[in-house]
Structures are given as C-alpha cells and as structure tokens.
Amino acid sequence: MTHDLGFWTLQTLNALQLSMLLFLLSIGLTVIFGLMHFVNLAHGALYALGAYFAATIASTAGFWVALLVAPLGVAVVGMALYGGLISRMRKSGPMAQVLVTFGLIFVLLDLTRIFWGDLALAINTPAALSGRVDIFGTGYPAYRLFIIALGLAIFAALALILSRTQIGAMIRAGVDNDAMAACMGINVERLFFIVFCVGCALAGLAGAVAAPLLSVTPGMGLEILIPTLIVIVIGGLGSLKGAIAGSLIYGFVQTFGAVLLPGVASILIYALLAAVLLLKPVGLFPAKG
Amino acid sequence: MFRHTPLRYAALIILFSGAVFTAFTAGYFGMEILTEILILAILVLALDLVAGFGGMVSLAHGALMGLGAYAFVALATKGGLDPWVAASAAIAITAGTGWIIGAICARSHGIYFIMATLAFGQMGYSFFFERPFFGGDDGMVGPGRFDLSFIGVDLNDGRSFALFSLALLGLVYLIAVATLRSGLGRSLTGVMHNEKRMRALGLTVWRVKADVFGISGAMAGLAGVLAAQHILFISPNLLHWTVSGEALVVVILGGLGTLVGPLIGAVAFVVLKHELSHVTTYWHLIVGLVLIAVVMSRANGIFGFIEARFGPKTDRVIQSIQTREDAEEAVKDA
Numbered sequence: 001m002t003h004d005l006g007f008w009t010l011q012t013l014n015a016l017q018l019s020m021l022l023f024l025l026s027i028g029l030t031v032i033f034g035l036m037h038f039v040n041l042a043h044g045a046l047y048a049l050g051a052y053f054a055a056t057i058a059s060t061a062g063f064w065v066a067l068l069v070a071p072l073g074v075a076v077v078g079m080a081l082y083g084g085l086i087s088r089m090r091k092s093g094p095m096a097q098v099l100v101t102f103g104l105i106f107v108l109l110d111l112t113r114i115f116w117g118d119l120a121l122a123i124n125t126p127a128a129l130s131g132r133v134d135i136f137g138t139g140y141p142a143y144r145l146f147i148i149a150l151g152l153a154i155f156a157a158l159a160l161i162l163s164r165t166q167i168g169a170m171i172r173a174g175v176d177n178d179a180m181a182a183c184m185g186i187n188v189e190r191l192f193f194i195v196f197c198v199g200c201a202l203a204g205l206a207g208a209v210a211a212p213l214l215s216v217t218p219g220m221g222l223e224i225l226i227p228t229l230i231v232i233v234i235g236g237l238g239s240l241k242g243a244i245a246g247s248l249i250y251g252f253v254q255t256f257g258a259v260l261l262p263g264v265a266s267i268l269i270y271a272l273l274a275a276v277l278l279l280k281p282v283g284l285f286p287a288k289g
Numbered sequence: 290m291f292r293h294t295p296l297r298y299a300a301l302i303i304l305f306s307g308a309v310f311t312a313f314t315a316g317y318f319g320m321e322i323l324t325e326i327l328i329l330a331i332l333v334l335a336l337d338l339v340a341g342f343g344g345m346v347s348l349a350h351g352a353l354m355g356l357g358a359y360a361f362v363a364l365a366t367k368g369g370l371d372p373w374v375a376a377s378a379a380i381a382i383t384a385g386t387g388w389i390i391g392a393i394c395a396r397s398h399g400i401y402f403i404m405a406t407l408a409f410g411q412m413g414y415s416f417f418f419e420r421p422f423f424g425g426d427d428g429m430v431g432p433g434r435f436d437l438s439f440i441g442v443d444l445n446d447g448r449s450f451a452l453f454s455l456a457l458l459g460l461v462y463l464i465a466v467a468t469l470r471s472g473l474g475r476s477l478t479g480v481m482h483n484e485k486r487m488r489a490l491g492l493t494v495w496r497v498k499a500d501v502f503g504i505s506g507a508m509a510g511l512a513g514v515l516a517a518q519h520i521l522f523i524s525p526n527l528l529h530w531t532v533s534g535e536a537l538v539v540v541i542l543g544g545l546g547t548l549v550g551p552l553i554g555a556v557a558f559v560v561l562k563h564e565l566s567h568v569t570t571y572w573h574l575i576v577g578l579v580l581i582a583v584v585m586s587r588a589n590g591i592f593g594f595i596e597a598r599f600g601p602k603t604d605r606v607i608q609s610i611q612t613r614e615d616a617e618e619a620v621k622d623a
Contacts, residue, residue, distance in 0.1 A: 039400055094400050095346050099584045102534055106577025209567035226411060233404045273408040281397050288381050
C-alpha cells in the first residue's frame, strides 16, 4: 500500500490537518509564553470550552454562527481569567504558574461536566462541507480540507500582522525585551492583555473546528494539552515560525509513524522531543537567539 | 542544609502516632486509605527531594513509580523471580532510569526541565500502554505481597501491610534526611541557590543532579512496588503525567522543601479526596480551587504556613521561605 499515490496523498492530508489544528492551539500558547513568560497549562481546557460553546450554539444557530461566536466566548472567559488570576501570577516563577493553571484545569474540567454532563456531545459537519473532494484520485472529506485551509489562512494572517503592522512590531519588541519596549512608550500591559485574549480566542476556534471531527468530551482539553506543549517546545517558545514548524513536525511524525511504524509510533514523538531538548535545549526556532 | 526544628519534630510525632493509632483502630476501608496515604507519602518525599531541594520540578515521578510497579510485577510473574529479588531489581531499575533522566535533563532549566521530564514520563506511559507483553491498557495482575512469615507477619492482613508501609516510609524519610545532610545534599542545595557559582567552585553539576535524581527514582520505585502489592493490580494509568501532576500538587499543598510538609499534604490530599468524593463527584473542582488558593496565598503550603505562623522567628524559618523564593528565582532566571 505504501507504493500507492493515494495512500501518500491521504496520509499527507491527514498529517496537515492534525498540524493545522495543533498550530491554532500552539500559536496562542507560544506567543503568550514568549511575551509574558507565562506557562498556561489551562490552554487545553480553553480549547475544550470552545468545543462545548460551539456544540451548544451549533444546535440552535447552526455551525457557522458557532464558529464565529465560540472563539469570542472563550476570549471573554480568557479576559475574566486574566483579570482574576493571570495578571496576579505574572511575577511568580514558572512553578507557581504551572500549579495555578493545573488547578485551573481541574476547575474548568469539572465546570464543563457540571454544565454539559459527562456524555460526549457531537455536532454535525455543516452541509456545505459534508461531501468529499477528489484529490489525485483520492476522495478526501471536504471538512478536513477546510481545517487545513483555515489553519493556513490564520498562519498567513498572523505572519502578516506580526511582520507588517505596528501592533506586530510592538509584540515582537515585547517578546525581545519587554522592559525596553515599555521604556520606548509601548503599553506592554495592554499588549499582554490583547495577546492573551487573541490566544484564548484561537484556542476556542481550534475547539470549535475540532468539535465536528472528534466527539466533544470533558477530557478533550487534557488530551490535546501534551501534543500542544510538545509542539511549542520542539518549535521553540515565542515564535510563529517555531509554532508552525513544531506543528508540522508533530503532525507528520505522528501520522506517518502510526501507519509506517505502528509499534513505536507513540514513543517516537517523545523520543524526538527528548532529542531536540538534548541538542537544542531551547527548541528549533526560539524567539530569542 | 535540612534541619529538624522542634515544630518539625512535633509534626512528625503527631503524624507517626496518628498513623499507628489509625492502623490499630480503623476498619477495612480506613486501613486502605491509610495505606494509600503512606504509599503516596513515599512518592511525594521522592519528589520533594528533587523539587524542593534541587529546584528540579519533575513531571516524571509518576512514571518512575509506575515503572517500579511494572518491573516488579513483570519480574515476579513473568520472570519467576522471588518477590524480594524482583522488588530489589525493580528499585535498582528505577534508580538507574532516574539517574539517566536526571543526567539528560540536567542542562535544562525551568519550563524546559518540566517539559523534558514530562516527555520521558509520557514515553514510559506510551511504552507500557502499547506493549501486549505488559498487558497493554488492560494492565497486569500482581504477584501478591511479600512473604514475611519468617518473622510471623502476614502482609495479606490490611493492618500488617499498613504498618509495613509505615516502616518503609520511615526508612525513606531517614534516607532523604541523610542524603540532604551528606555532601551530595549540600552540593545540591548549593546548585539550586546558584548553579554558576557551584560550577565555578569546581563541582560537576550534572553529576550531583543525576545522583540525587537516581536516589529519588529509587524511592519512587519503592512506592511503585508497594502500590503494586497494595492493589494487586497495575495499569499504565500509574505512569500517566497527571499522577506526577497530582504528586506535585501534594508537595505544594503540604509545603515544598520541608520534607514534613509533603507528608501532611499526602494526608490532606487523600482524606480530602475521599471525603469529597462521598459528597460530590466534582471533587476535582474543589481540589483545584484549594490548589489555586494555596499557591496564590504565597504561603509555602500548609506546613510552610504553620512554620511561618507558629515557628520561632529565627533565621531558620526565614531560610525556609528564602529557599522557596530562591528556587523560584533560580527557575525563572534559567
């Protein structure tokens, strides 16, 4: 089967789709870390929240409304978290941050169970994307292609914003040296707030697009957290390049590992992470040299 | 260096007599909870040794414990070894694995150290999850408990097993104290406070970290062997990173870098978990809120709070708070 073009097309598309989903999650986490030096383990829980919002809204207002509103809802939750917890934890060490956000995982996990119950929810793929598209003679679900396109579009938009706009320049300055950026008259605190909310919204968006693909369960945030962390550590913290590179590496290693080397597939990615940490302890493309 | 203040002695005596009292008065269920606390206490002592005194916040300790359990069960049931030999071999394996993980991660700091240990832990989880030889996700049935009939003790009795675990916990505590008071332990504290200075003084920093991680790994392995004998069944879930996360929660809840605090944390965590799960299925919510409150209060856990409040206002108390701040500072700097 490995000599068949269809096989390679299919697996490449699968890998790309997984990569793009992880990219949406990891970009928010990595920029928040790069800018604020804040370790947010609850990022996965926000993704789960996005999926739940989407599932609820989609059942009444349809998928496309859900895709727009769910990220906004998660961003609002992110604002509340920022005001209540995160802004106070900024000055503490990573250990305290890891623990507070670990506690937050517990809290958000049980809150979703209280509001939505333990049973998995499912939402249908929108009618416009429910078919298959023919690529090199292989039928591929249109919805998965939509995820790939969405991920690439977000990547392009973020790349443009970061490299070409004033706010992008301010963010890059903040990642480089936040104290100096503040001295140059940039309102770093407001910048942090905006980036945090956008990161949360992207996590919510990832949850909303993943919802029709996977079933929506309280544990989905915990499941995606480790892959996301692996992506940002392999890629290097704080950089867009690192997030996209890490996502692609993870997506392809995971997908092709599972079909070509099923015996060692699950260990492969962790071994890769260990190797990267050994050879380049700060990841492949860290924001700061 | 680790010192015993009168307050720490008092806490130890209360904890010890509480455990003995419970062992002789509790019913079947109480005995199970007591044993669960004692095994968790061994694991969190191992974690406090590296995290509280070496600044090495490990998310691999659950996996080390699980590895100990798997090695013990596999050697005893599939390898046909005597349980004592199997247990010793399992502890040696976890000590070696801990040493290797410590040596590899010694160069990483802060969030990278946490991630690196997480990677090794999850690697172990996936390994046992995928291997049909080790029962895959079904787990394995343990070989039963140690045979202590030569001194007239039957460990299949819940009380005997609880007291046996208590004795081993005491032993682990003494080893931890002895390690911290040795040259190795003092070097470790030095490394935590200022790694560059210790390197400039001629210390081989990675060796110190790896050696202590190995000792800690052996302790986690012992906890795994006991856990396998306690519930007589093991599954890959023992190695999952959330086990390590919970162990870290217990250490923080009790008081990082105090050795006594994590013991109190283990009691508080297990009792809280069991009491709350009677009342509500959402006990994680309350544990999460308590954890956030404890960390936000900036006190060093329950015991750190007691020490700061009731302990003599000597430099010792200040030192213990200082140690925590230094640890966080060190992690942040890196």
